[in-house]
Amino acid sequence: MSAPIFNSHAVWAIYRFEMARFMRTAVQSVLTPVLTTSLYFVVFGSAIGSRMTTIDGVAYGAFIVPGLIMLSLFTEGLSNASFGIYVQKFTGTIYELLSAPISAWEMVLAFVGAAVTKSIILGVLILATASLFVPLQILHPLWMAAFLGLTAITFCLFGFILGVWAKGWEQLSLIPFLIVTPLTFLGGAFYSIDMLPPFWRTVTLFNPIVYLISGFRWSFYGTADVAVGNSLAMIFVFLCVCLAGVGWIFKTGYRLKN
Amino acid sequence: MSPIIAITNLTKTYASGLAALKNVSLSINRGEIFALLGPNGAGKTTLIGIVCGIVNPSSGTVLADGHDVVRDYRNARYKIGLVPQELTTDAFETVWATVKLSRGLFGRAPDEAYLEQVLRDLSLWDKRHDKIMTLSGGMKRRVMIAKALSHAPDILFLDEPTAGVDVELRRDMWAMVRALRDKGVTIILTTHYIEEAEDMADRVGVINKGELILVEDKAVLMAKLGQKQLTLQLAQPLSVVPSELAEWKLALKPGGHELEYSFDAKAEHGGVAALLKRMTEIGLVFTDLRTQQSSLEDIFVSLVSAKGQGQS
Ligand SMILES: Nc1ncnc2c1ncn2[C@@H]1O[C@H](COP(=O)(O)OP(=O)(O)OP(=O)(O)O)[C@@H](O)[C@H]1O
């Protein structure tokens, strides 16, 4: 008996195992983002938003919805995908993955696939919660789904790399909290970068997150800080960088094998 | 018959510069129980790690059932099961979930009946819904074994399976190993309990400081290197060894009731028969006799220390 060309049983087994963990903690997994989003609406949408005019013709409460979803996609994608692989490294159970007849890409497909599924579930949950607070409008639903999916995939791949790279729990949270969250707040999650003075606007354009949020918001309201084509291009660049990173990790066995 | 595992000129130097394996070549026969012995840090786990895909080799090749473990890892690993030295488990998972995962990882379709049998054989069936962290150490060890057996491997590596395991469980484990061997599974194990290797193994390899210093059929090894002692229980105590028996270099045990003759089991050519004949001739009566053979442990210790002395 010889091994299958594509180890579908393994991909499915890992995927289900990862999803089961998510489901076991479903209350936290679901409640946390719903609660956080509601808080954002209470603070930004109602308290501050009521004093603000519309941005690009969109009520402030509605304006921040795409940014909020993106923020959770980034942070949840990173932490979910990094956690799955990091825990195995940390506890040593990774020996089994390394000794199993699975290719690197099958492993990524399973881990990242599960993390992406969770991210998308969260994204949809936040969207649903938001719709309770503000009237939402989605002009380009297919593009919305595409941006959501691609961003989730990209950040989950990034998270996978992070999980492989991290040598300790503090490193695991370093990137999300020290880099991704600030970049998101500065990246127009809660404002249009057109509101900034020209100098800071130019500086902000170096923040890659701007492109992701802008594109996503465009799919809702048809207005964008940067051209939609640029947003798409930026997502693909990110995706390719992450794929290359994962490829390199497996080629060299970086921090996985001695 | 071709060996089921063929290791050729295998070398491993860790990033730290430590040479854990030095040009090791070894063949494992299909269906045998092979015991790998060696002191702490000898390179046993490293060797197993390379065959199983956990450690990258620095040079050399390993074929598992004809498949290169690096280039054709899929087919090679498909056949291999591993029980690692360290107890590493998904603490928060149930026994059932973790063995199901293992089976899937190794590319097998779910088969609940088979997994049930594995768990029953290991007395884990009642614990299948328990979280692994609630199990005792010995139970966790069984879970690791169940995981390794979940895909019915042809080749099973057991890296110190009985470390920290009580006598009863150890006995169970060896019964299980024998049963697996009877089903045609090839088993490679490491152990520090030399009596286990002596009991269980068909062949023994000794590794020390990254070098394979000996591979031998256990029986041949015992015969080749084993010192034997013939002890004769005397009817009447003696105060000195009679001069007629000088050529046998006998030792008189304190109390004078026992004479001991040491001889090399391999070099022995009729010495025992001649001794007994001579004793009868001089009227020395013995009431009982027994022979003892040096254990694998004695052989092992003498090999390793001889090697150590040779190097320093
Ligand atoms: N990841 C690693 N990095 C550097 N050196 C290592 C690593 N793993 C093992 N070593 C070293 O390689 C040598 C062989 O280790 P190995 O674990 O293979 O020994 P062993 O024969 O299994 O020992 P034991 O009986 O204690 O389990 C040791 O000197 C060890 O310190």
Ligand SMILES: [Mg+2]
């Ligand atoms: Mg070891």
